[in-house]
Amino acid sequence: MKLGIGTAQFGLNYGVNNKNGIPDLDEIRRILDIARGNNIKKIDTAMSYGDAHIKLGKAGVQDFEIGSKIPRVEGDTKKEIRTFVINNVERTLAELRIDSIHRIFLHNHKDYNIHKEAIQEAIGELKNSGKVYQFGVSMYRPNDIIKAAEDKQLDVFQVPINILDRSFEMAGFIEHAIKNKKIIQARSVFLQGLLLKDLDKLGSHFEKWQDIFEQLEDEAKERNMTRKELALSYILDQNIESFVIGIETSRQLKELIVALERLSATRQKKYPHFKVDEDLINPTKWPR
Template identity: 30%
Template sequence: MKLAIGTVQFGLDYGVSNNTGQTSQNQVKAILNYAQQQGITLLDTAAAYGDAEKVLGCANVKDFELVSKLPPIKSDSSSREALAFAENSLQATLKNLQSNHIYGYLYHHCEDILTYGNVRNWLTKKQQQGVINKIGVSVYSPEQAAIILDHCHIDLIQIPLNLFDQRFIHSGMLKRLKENGVEVHVRSVFLQGLLLMEKAVRPDYFYSLNSHFEQIDRLCKDYGMSRIAMALNFALQQPQVDKVVVGVNNQAQLTAIVQSIGEELPTYNWQQLSCDNEAFINPSLWQI
């Protein structure tokens, strides 16, 4: 199963289209039970996602593969301070998750993997001890991925990819990552839910993308597809993608997503929908 669950909503009120707030503990259990029934095996979390790690730990997730992230290291840290921070962060993550090992541990701030060689060496030791299965990074752009591939060995990478953000496809970086044996996890397939929103409630900030949204709506109408099915299967059907991470607020949302898997995409020049303006495809830059 290529689908994985992102857990930021378990710990924070997150997402441009989220009008229900942080997911309740009961809903978390319902989501995880349903996920297991559907053969979903991987959960993606982070220390930066509020108390998401603790929520997962309380929900008994021993049957899932877990990916979490090393928080950004303060830029003025010495090597010794950076190492102490990394040690404490991993220890806290494992304690919160109530686990003694983790499938993937990613640098949340990708520049840290280049800056602190001693942290990298320490993580490698943890990998050799079986505490971490795969070491990796979370990146925002193909340029960041290229720099890391040129200087470091990584096992796992998390990248943004969706109907609007096709940079990793058309730059050739997705192909290069697979040629280097890197496991690829994709996030932001719904662009925080923006790709699923009705025009009436879509923020005015995205007005200049109206023609893109109209193209999606036209395709959905012509081929009898939902926006969820189109956005999801565009990512799932990229052959170099290993996991597609989706965030959900409740079991009903996850059910709708799972039921959309496998719908055949129409023959179309999908590159027409791509947008290279980071102000629209990088949520951290949104001014809404």
């Protein structure tokens, strides 16, 4: 299954539509057991997700393909940056209680452009020692990044893709990356939960885009779907390796699996384009 378990909610009150809060360790274990039983192999996490690493380590994740993220790189010299990267990966392995990790991302891709040589050296050492299998960057917007798809040191890119935000596709990045044999993993499938929010509870910041959400609702109804199913249908039709969705409860994961299995048999292919702007599709511009 292309679905990967997002774990920001395991350590943070994350997402604008999070109604359940942070799951406890028993609930996390139930989520992981359901994932195992449904061929869901990927878990996405990060050091910045509160105590998500610690909880995952206690729950046991040795049989999953883990992807985690290095926080904003610190250091002035090449030696300091190399040490920072290696130490963060070592800490990640220790907290997750694993010997090696499938993927390590830089949480901010700009760090790679600034400190490329030192980071490449550190990652090369980690790969050679068998502690890291793939290295990539987490990207936010597609501005001036086409050349990143040609970088031989980068294996995988994690980017936001959803039915409203097609910026990486429109910029030609996804097609170019795949041509260069790179892996694309999508996140923000529900735009941090915004696509699932009740229309009468969008809040003052999002009210000016009410018409877009009503268009989404109408489009879903025409297809006999919910907005959630429409968003899932869209991501299933994208040329990507996998997609990450944040999970709060075991019940939520069960419902998601049922919806994905049903939608996989009824592909839609064509989707309308919605006129959106950066303030809507970029969560970094939302009020905190």
